[in-house]
Amino acid sequence: MIQIATIGIGAGAAAALLFASVTSGSWLSIPLFYLAPLPIMIAGLGWSHWAAMTAALAGALGLGAVFGTVFLLAFAAGAGFPAWWLGYLAMLARPAAASDGSSQPAASFEWYPPGRLVAWAAVLGILLVIVAIPNFGTDADSFRAGLRDALNAIMRVNNGTPARAGSNTERLLEILVNAIPPAAAVLATITNLLNLWLAARVVKFSGRLARPWPQLSSMTFPPLMPAALGVAVVLSFLDGMLGIVGGIVAASLLLVYGVLGFAVLHAITQGMSARPFLLSITYAGVILLGWPMLALCLLGLVDTAIGLRGRVSARSGPPTRSST
Numbered sequence: 001m002i003q004i005a006t007i008g009i010g011a012g013a014a015a016a017l018l019f020a021s022v023t024s025g026s027w028l029s030i031p032l033f034y035l036a037p038l039p040i041m042i043a044g045l046g047w048s049h050w051a052a053m054t055a056a057l058a059g060a061l062g063l064g065a066v067f068g069t070v071f072l073l074a075f076a077a078g079a080g081f082p083a084w085w086l087g088y089l090a091m092l093a094r095p096a097a098a099s100d101g102s103s104q105p106a107a108s109f110e111w112y113p114p115g116r117l118v119a120w121a122a123v124l125g126i127l128l129v130i131v132a133i134p135n136f137g138t139d140a141d142s143f144r145a146g147l148r149d150a151l152n153a154i155m156r157v158n159n160g161t162p163a164r165a166g167s168n169t170e171r172l173l174e175i176l177v178n179a180i181p182p183a184a185a186v187l188a189t190i191t192n193l194l195n196l197w198l199a200a201r202v203v204k205f206s207g208r209l210a211r212p213w214p215q216l217s218s219m220t221f222p223p224l225m226p227a228a229l230g231v232a233v234v235l236s237f238l239d240g241m242l243g244i245v246g247g248i249v250a251a252s253l254l255l256v257y258g259v260l261g262f263a264v265l266h267a268i269t270q271g272m273s274a275r276p277f278l279l280s281i282t283y284a285g286v287i288l289l290g291w292p293m294l295a296l297c298l299l300g301l302v303d304t305a306i307g308l309r310g311r312v313s314a315r316s317g318p319p320t321r322s323s324t
Contacts (some may be wrong), residue, residue, distance in 0.1 A: 004047055008054025011043035015083075016059040019075050020067065022058040036075070036189050037083035038313045041199035044087025046208040052087045077131060078188075082124040086196050090099030091115055091211060101244050111211045113217040118193065122252045125188030128182060129248050133241075140240045144177050151176055181244055182251030189252045193259065217266040218309075221256070226304055254297050257304070261296030268312045 019036040021029040040059070044052030060080050064072030093109035136146030151173055203209040232253060235246025265282060269275040285292040302308055 012058030
């Protein structure tokens, strides 16, 4: 217990320092800020969810003592709780059942599926943005006005003059007001996924990862995900707050279908001689250009609709086991 407390406090201090780096105002602080959940996830995956909970509490209380309640709440909602919860879920396991219904030996476990972890990363990103909405307004008009004023203030600081009606800056503000909420949910989801992957890699390299590395190419999503995405897309076309929330949910869920698209691509290219080239070009295109992610979203949706991986596997034979 002492070890867990020590690890938790140390991880919480590291997470708090990364989170507080944003106050320096330097460009380097931006990636450090988004890595704040990483120490908490490492503690959760490598030791226990109690260590991660201790880290989340220690980091939040430390930031609150130094910077005030706003930092405490922001850290708890944006880094502490999501990191603890994802780490907790990642290490959930139950004894695997044999085909005859009996339990397998104690060493054989069924671990929490990676597809559900990806879905939870999206849900947490969505909730973070929705919780932040009342800071700008409680209805659609006041929210857009509050967000526009905040962006205008930032531009005034950078440019020295506020945006004028009809100017290019004003038009840019209108675009940003509509784009920022869904973009923030996408960024929060990416942050959750990237930190979880990095934490798992670090803990696996150290030899403390208790669960086997999942076969990500066989990842699937919960059955209700397509319906949730469909409802969110329909809501995004509505006016008012429902439309804003629908856009936030739709953007985040589309991103995770892009992640599923990567899994599908890894699965259907197994056995191809050009596989390394195809995967490298795809990853590079997504990182450098961004828009190829839309094709991966479509690939993930097609696989969900028609079972693309199963069709390809049936034609080419069973794939060799891969860590991807």
